Amino acid sequence: xxxxxxxxxxxxxxxGSILFVPVQFVxxxxxxxxxxxxxxxxxxxxxxFFLAPNMLxxxxxxLLPLAINFVYSMTGGTAFFLADRTFIGFDQxxxxxxxxxxxxxxxxxxxxxxxxxxxTAWFVVLQVTLxxxxxxxTALILNRDxxxxxxxxxVFFFPVLLSPVVVGLIWKWILQRQGLLNFALFExxxxxxxxxxxxxxxFAAAVAVSIWAHMGFYAxxxxxxxxxxxxxxxxxxxxxxxxxxxxFWRITLPLLAPNLLVVVVLALIKAVQVFDExxxxxxxxxxxxTMFLTQYIYETGFASQLRNPGLAAAASILMGLVLVxxxxxxxxxxxxxxxxRKR
Amino acid sequence: MNKKSILAGLALALLTGxxxxxxxxxxxxxxxxxxxxxxxxxxxxxxxxxxxINVILDNVAYSVIKxxxxxxxEAGNGPDVARxxxxxxxxxxxxxxxxxxxxxxxxxENFGDKADWMRPDGSDQISGFMTQLxxxxxxxxxxxxxxxxxxxxxxxxxxxxxAAAAKKVADSQQVPYPMAIDRSGHRITAPMLSYGANYIGExxxxxxxxxxxxxxxxxxxxxxxxxxxxxxxxxxAAGNTYRAAADxxxxxxxxxxxxxxxxxxxxxxxxxxxxDWVATGSPCGPAACTGMPGGAALVxxxxxxNPKDVATFMDWMAQEDIVREFSERTLxxxxxxxxxxxxxxxxxxxxxxxxxxxxxxxxxxxxxSETALKLPAWRWADTVYAAIVTRIGQTLAGELPLxxxxxxxxxxxxxxxKDTGL
Numbered sequence: 001x002x003x004x005x006x007x008x009x010x011x012x013x014x015x016g017s018i019l020f021v022p023v024q025f026v027x028x029x030x031x032x033x034x035x036x037x038x039x040x041x042x043x044x045x046x047x048x049f050f051l052a053p054n055m056l057x058x059x060x061x062x063l064l065p066l067a068i069n070f071v072y073s074m075t076g077g078t079a080f081f082l083a084d085r086t087f088i089g090f091d092q093x094x095x096x097x098x099x100x101x102x103x104x105x106x107x108x109x110x111x112x113x114x115x116x117x118x119x120t121a122w123f124v125v126l127q128v129t130l131x132x133x134x135x136x137x138t139a140l141i142l143n144r145d146x147x148x149x150x151x152x153x154x155v156f157f158f159p160v161l162l163s164p165v166v167v168g169l170i171w172k173w174i175l176q177r178q179g180l181l182n183f184a185l186f187e188x189x190x191x192x193x194x195x196x197x198x199x200x201x202x203f204a205a206a207v208a209v210s211i212w213a214h215m216g217f218y219a220x221x222x223x224x225x226x227x228x229x230x231x232x233x234x235x236x237x238x239x240x241x242x243x244x245x246x247x248f249w250r251i252t253l254p255l256l257a258p259n260l261l262v263v264v265v266l267a268l269i270k271a272v273q274v275f276d277e278x279x280x281x282x283x284x285x286x287x288x289x290t291m292f293l294t295q296y297i298y299e300t301g302f303a304s305q306l307r308n309p310g311l312a313a314a315a316s317i318l319m320g321l322v323l324v325x326x327x328x329x330x331x332x333x334x335x336x337x338x339x340x341r342k343r
Numbered sequence: 344m345n346k347k348s349i350l351a352g353l354a355l356a357l358l359t360g361x362x363x364x365x366x367x368x369x370x371x372x373x374x375x376x377x378x379x380x381x382x383x384x385x386x387x388x389x390x391x392x393x394x395x396i397n398v399i400l401d402n403v404a405y406s407v408i409k410x411x412x413x414x415x416x417e418a419g420n421g422p423d424v425a426r427x428x429x430x431x432x433x434x435x436x437x438x439x440x441x442x443x444x445x446x447x448x449x450x451x452e453n454f455g456d457k458a459d460w461m462r463p464d465g466s467d468q469i470s471g472f473m474t475q476l477x478x479x480x481x482x483x484x485x486x487x488x489x490x491x492x493x494x495x496x497x498x499x500x501x502x503x504x505x506a507a508a509a510k511k512v513a514d515s516q517q518v519p520y521p522m523a524i525d526r527s528g529h530r531i532t533a534p535m536l537s538y539g540a541n542y543i544g545e546x547x548x549x550x551x552x553x554x555x556x557x558x559x560x561x562x563x564x565x566x567x568x569x570x571x572x573x574x575x576x577x578x579x580a581a582g583n584t585y586r587a588a589a590d591x592x593x594x595x596x597x598x599x600x601x602x603x604x605x606x607x608x609x610x611x612x613x614x615x616x617x618x619d620w621v622a623t624g625s626p627c628g629p630a631a632c633t634g635m636p637g638g639a640a641l642v643x644x645x646x647x648x649n650p651k652d653v654a655t656f657m658d659w660m661a662q663e664d665i666v667r668e669f670s671e672r673t674l675x676x677x678x679x680x681x682x683x684x685x686x687x688x689x690x691x692x693x694x695x696x697x698x699x700x701x702x703x704x705x706x707x708x709x710x711x712s713e714t715a716l717k718l719p720a721w722r723w724a725d726t727v728y729a730a731i732v733t734r735i736g737q738t739l740a741g742e743l744p745l746x747x748x749x750x751x752x753x754x755x756x757x758x759x760x761k762d763t764g765l
Contacts, residue, residue, distance in 0.1 A: 078763050080417035086764075106747065115742075177519070177575055178594075197578045199740060284581025287740025291581040299582045303410040305432075305729030308762055 066320070072313035080309060092314035113315055115288045116296035123207060123292060124271040131211045131218065131267060132260070138215065139222035140252075153223070157216035164213065168280025171209045172196070175281075196282055199289040206278045206290045213277055214270065218263045225259030226252070265330035272322060293319050368398045368649060368656050371412060371422040373405045376608035378474075378673040385669065389659050396652045409585060416644065423647040424656065426474060430461035430640045432725045437461060437470035438643035443654035444469060450661065453680045459720040461640050471642030472661050475675030478708050479533045479603040479634040480625050481505070482610065482700070484512075486618035487598050491515035495621075502534055502562070502626040505599055506571050512598040522566075523573035523588035524601040526580065526736065528728020533635040534601075535559045536715050537628030542727045543714075548760055549723045551753045555630060560735060560745070567739050573597065578740040583729035592620075599623075603634070604704040608674040611697035622700035624707035633712035637719055638678065674701060676708075723760070730755040 038046050068082070073092055075085035100107030105114035142153055159167065174180045175195040182192035195201045229252065237247045253260075275294035278284075284291035284299075291299075297319065301312030372382055379402050386398045401422065408427055415421040416436040427433065441447050447469060451458070454472040462468040488495045491512040496504045509521035524530055532540075539555025552560075566572045576588045592600035593613045607622070614620060625634040641660060643653045659665065663681045670677040672691050677683060690698055718724045730752045737743040743751065 076762065078759075080414065081419075106743065111751070178596075194575060197575050197740075199742070283579060283584055283586075285736070285740060286578035287737040287742040288581045289740060289742065295581070302414050303584075304582050304733075305429075305725050307413075 069313045070317055072310055073317050075310045077310070078308065085310065088310070092308075092310045093318075095311065096314055096318070110311070112288060112291065112300075113296055116291050116293045119203075119289065119291060120272060120274070120293045122203070123210075123274060124268060127207045127210050127271050127274075128264065128267045130207065131215050132263060134211060135215050135218040135222055135263065136260075138219040139226055142219065142223055143226040153220075156219055159213050160216040162213070164276035165280050167209065167213045168277040171205070171212075171277075172281050175205055197286050199286050202282050202286055202290050206274075206282060209277055209281055210271075210274060214267070218267060221263055222256065222259055225256045229255045261333045262330070265326060265333065269323060269326050269330075272319070272326065366396050366649065366652055368396055368424060368647075368652050369422040370398060370400050370656075371408065371425040372400055372402055373408050373426060374402065375405075375605045376612065376673065378608075378669075378675070381669060381672045385660070385665065389656060393655060393659070396655060398656060405585065416646070419646050421644050421646055423649060423653050424471075424641060424643055426639050426641050428637065428639050429725050430470075430642060431720060431722050434461055434463045434470065434722075436645060437468070438645040438647060438650060438653065439466075439468040439470070440643055440654055440657055441467065441469045443650055444658050453663070453682075454661070454678065456680070457638075457640075457678055457719075461642055464722065471640050471657060472666075473638045473640045473678035474669065475605065475638050475673070476636065476678045476708075477604045477638045477676065478636055478704050478711065479530055479601065480704055480707055481623040482592060482600045482602065482606065483509075483621050483623050484592065484595060484598050484618055485621050487512050487516050487518060487595070489619075495623075496626075498624060499627055499632060502537070502559075502628060505623075505626045506566055509598040510571055516598075518598055519596050520573035520575075520591070521571050521597070522599040522601070523576050523591055523597050524563075525588055526577050526584070526586035526732060528583065528725070528730075528732045529635055529637055530601060530603070531559075531563070531731060531735075532718065532728065533625055533633060533715070534563070534628060536633050536635070536712055537625065537631045538562075539628070539630035541714050542724070543717065543721060547721075549727055549756045552749050555628075557749060559628065560731075560749075564735065564738055564745055574739060577736050581733075581736070583732040601625075603637075604676055604701070605639075607697050607700045607704070608692075610700075611674070611692055611694040620696055620700075622703035622707075624703055624710075631712040631715075632710050633715045634707055634710075635715050635718065636708070636711055638676075676701070676704065723756070726756055726759045730759075 034046075037049060041049070071082065072085070074087060074089060075082065076088040076091060077085045079085050096110050096113055098109040099114065102108070102114065103118075105111045105118060108114045138156055142149060142156070146152060162170075172179070176182075177192070177194050177197070179195075181195065185192050193201065195205055233251050233255075234247065237251060242250075273294055274292050275298070278290055278292065279295055282290040284295050293315070297312045297316045299307075300315065301307060301309050370382075370386070372379060374382075383400055386400050390396065390398055408425065409429070412421060412425060412427065413429070413433060416433060421436070430437075440450070444450060450469050450472070454469075457473050457476075458467075458469065460473070461470040483495055485495065488508075493508050493511045493515070496508050500508075506522060512518065513521035524534075532542075535556045538559040540553055540559065541555070542549055544550035563572065567574050567577065573588055573591060576586050576591075579586055587602065588597065588600055589602060589606055589609060591597050592602075593610065595618055604622075610620060625632055641657070643650075643657055647653050661679075663679060666677055666679040667682050667688065669675070670682065671689055674690050674692060674697060677688070682688070690701060692698060733755065734743060734748040734751045738745050738748040
């Protein structure tokens with residue numbers, strides 16, 4: 001079939017040269033001053049020059065708020081304007097750490113903070129462990145020659161595309177007292193249960209819903225890792241008559257390790273920041289059994305009648321430190337993996 | 344051609360730039376029932392009569408008013424006018440309309456008795472007016488009582504009598520819970536006052552929880568553990584988040600529901616002919632049979648850039664015939680002295696149950712205790728409410744013993760007072 005005229009190489013070139021005219025014009029305009037600047041500052045100075053806009057945006061929208069947040073954490077009172085607040089040094093931090101026994105939140109002055117810390121720690125351990133195991137299992141299955149493989153990949157990835165609020169509302173509709181799950185149980189002649197008002201079940205629901213919402217993303221990363229493993233290794237193992245479990249432990253897992261590490265660290269960071277879908281699902285209840293650190297900060301800073309912006313800022317700085325440690329860990333792993341590859 | 348285009352563009356930019364500011368009055372509004380529709384209609388009529396003023400009605404959820412508006416106000420932002428319930432707590436953000444309204448004497452005469460509810464202590468500021476007066480009270484599912492063959496307790500019945508009767512009904516009719524009370528410090532304060540509680544200390548600051556308060560809270564926690572009160576409502580959130588149990592009552596899942604007069608229109612609309620219901624007033628305790636007064640106010644925000652337009656709008660909304668119409672169409676109790684004294688309100692509903700319920704609330708307002716009447720104008724009321732809801736919610740979820748909850752409530756309130764620096 002003859003290609004249509006508009007997509008022929010000649011017409012493409014013509015279109016490209018027309019589109020390039022304004023670009024060329026701009027480049028001619030800035031060429032002279034940039035050359036002068038390069039003479040003045042050298043190559044490294046030019047790097048700084050091109051990085052400056054990005055750094056400016058980063059500074060204004062990330063570093064400056066961080067600094068303001070830190071200043072807030074050193075102030076007291078209920079006013080929001082910094083100018084109306086009084087400097088109290090590290091009192092907010094002392095208040096957060098004033099505790100008889102850190103393992104017993106009720107012995108702490110800010111019991112809600114330590115409850116949130118404990119809940120978050122449990123959530124991170126359970127959610128990250130279970131989610132990675134499930135993501136790995138899903139990726140291994142999706143890596144096989146399944147019928148309608150693309151469909152199954154889409155099924156597992158679909159929840160990732162949903163808004164956290166939608167995720168929370170869907171599962172609330174399923175799990176609430178008069179929800180779909182209890183209706184199904186009732187129809188089967190089983191006893192319905194108040195899933196979201198039972199502390200253990202509500203926490204389990206928070207973990208499960210979070211896994212459902214995010215697992216697809218991590219499964220996709222692992223699937224990409226699996227597909228990058230050379231097929232000839234598996235063929236060689238098959239020829240040697242190696243058992244499937246040994247193939248997994250000796251070939252798949254070691255070669256998937258870099259992807260797994262990235263997934264672990266990303267999942268850890270995301271889990272520490274858990275908020276939206278759980279907030280919609282349980283509101284932090286029953287009691288405070290699903291109240292995590294981010295919700296504590298939000299409630300303390302903004303939502304509660306007993307709000308204290310300074311205390312919320314102090315808690316967020318502490319949470320930020322945890323996230324910095326996790327990020328450094330990720331960077332360290334990245335560099336180590338890169339180093340190994342180069343070797 | 345190019346010059347013309349540029350000039351036209353500049354003119355348009357200038358036009359839209361000015362139209363976005365001068366004459367705009369942004370109103371933040373929430374609805375419990377049908378009042379959003381009524382307000383929309385009134386706003387349209389106001390704009391027809393005042394073509395130079397453009398009123399933008401932002402209908403938001405109550406949680407936005409409760410959680411986000413205070414933050415906006417603290418930052419010096421927010422709407423020009425808002426419908427709020429935390430009127431005393433946020434009083435420092437309201438605009439003084441006294442120099443701006445046409446006739447301050449009219450405002451003093453008709454809204455003066457509730458003016459202290461919404462202005463800083465010791466001032467004569469006109470901040471706005473109550474769009475409705477409310478009173479907490481109970482609703483009973485009459486059909487369930489009739490089907491169970493249980494006689495409904497009378498007007499002076501105690502909380503214990505209602506609990507016993509509602510439990511019989513629930514057991515007989517297989518209803519999940521006999522009773523429910525909204526997850527709200529304001530709502531639970533009514534029975535606490537009936538048991539003799541008094542939050543206000545001699546110095547005007549919050550007093551530690553007294554025996555009356557502890558007595559009712561102890562009963563409430565025990566009743567909830569026994570399944571008399573709906574546990575879901577109180578444990579379904581952390582902190583002082585508001586939760587209403589209205590949907591459970593509307594769905595026929597409760598024999599008795601303690602909320603307030605603002606629910607009448609909501610219940611009338613949503614229950615329809617599904618079952619018969621009645622307003623019961625507030626059950627009695629050893630000290631009183633009181634409900635908690637309250638309501639929502641339409642207030643002007645002092646950060647407005649159009650104070651004159653705001654005052655024009657407020658003057659129009661506060662007119663006697665507009666207040667009367669608003670009350671009749673929304674089934675809210677009016678706070679306008681002239682409207683109340685003239686009486687003869689013709690509530691626009693065919694629903695006889697709703698009319699009877701409004702009559703019950705008017706009657707119940709006569710037994711409102713002195714302590715209850717003081718609380719809406721007391722600046723620490725919301726602080727006390729928040730601490731009670733937060734800690735009792737934890738107790739009901741099984742994570743805080745009741746005695747510890749009492750200690751924590753006192754400590755939370757004391758900390759808030761200390762943080763405020765007063």
